[in-house]
Amino acid sequence: MEKIRLENIDEDVQSFRSLTGEIMTIVVFVAILPYSQYIYAEGMLSTKEPQWIKVNNHTLDYFGGVPELVVCDNCKQAVIVNQDWIEPELNKDYAEWADHYGTVILPAKVRKPKFKSSVENAVGILEKGFFHKLEERQYFSLEQFNKDLWKELAALNKEPFKKKEHNRYYYWEEEKLELMPLPSMHYEYMERKTAKVSSDFHVRFDNAYYSVDKAYLHKKVSIKASSTVVRIYSLAGEFLCEWPRATRKGQWSTNPDHLPDNYKGFTQWNGPYFIQKAQLVGKNTETVIRTILKFNFVATDDEISAARIKSCLYI
Secondary structure, eight states, rough: EEEEEEEEEEEEEEEEEETTTTTEEEEEEEETTTOOOOEEEEEOOOOHHHHHOOOOOOOOHTTSSSSSSEEEEOEEEEEESSSSSSSSSEOOHHHHHHHTTTEEEEEOOOTOGGGHHHHHHHHHHHHHHHHHHHSSSSSOOOHHHHHHHHHHHHHHTTBBOOOSSSHHHHHHHGGGGGGGOOOOOOOHHHHOEEEOOTTTSEEEEEEEEEEEEEGTTTTTHHHHHHESSEEEETSOOOEEEEEOOSSSSHHHHHHOGGGGGGGTGGGOHHHHHHHHHHHHHHHHHHHHHHHHHHHOOOOOOOOOOHHHHHHHHHO
């Protein structure tokens, strides 16, 4: 069975001062194919889930395929609970990452270093070897650091073994033939949120608004969002709709079919529209609406903010 073993080097490997003057600390992720001992490593400025998913994607790209099993450390980006090792609770994003690639995640046994001895050995090689070289250099970006790191890695993987023939690269060319093929697209990290569909038939996510079918008015829904797409589901997991992710604060994305008939004039939701509606009610209502909009007597067709739209609708 083909495996990959993963590890984060906990101690800080390198720091640099960014152009803004901020001191940035680099943490290094390490992965290894046990048979060939072929090593991949990448510096990160954060060990949060988006970066963890990203370096795992890069690892499979570098190794040229997908193993049947991924043995990982018990870091919170991968594992939530691992009390008995038999049924560990995985981070949802990492579990979906594994499903996307068709592999299985096996967290290492707690306090059992021998369970992932190959990656521990790889970490030792890196720490005793060229990490010292990199520490002596001055960096001003993560890109510079990784460029040097990958150059050193390429040399290490082609360096002859001391106790057997050939090198890591030689055995990797054999091992990669046993790996499963990569899918056509990377797994993309998804932000998650539960939100309630408000009276305007929209949910708010990241300071933007997305319509949901009227059947879900005042109900909670589940939101999953990548950097480009927002997907909305019922709490039972039923897919409801998908939107391109908003590119500006306060942006509205509305499907007319999501709205009841008396709301389908939403395209007219601007200053003049609300003032005209208020005038039909009375002078006092008009005064309140104008105050909310902060319009002069002669209103314009400028787009108004989401908060003002919601306030006008409630009135």
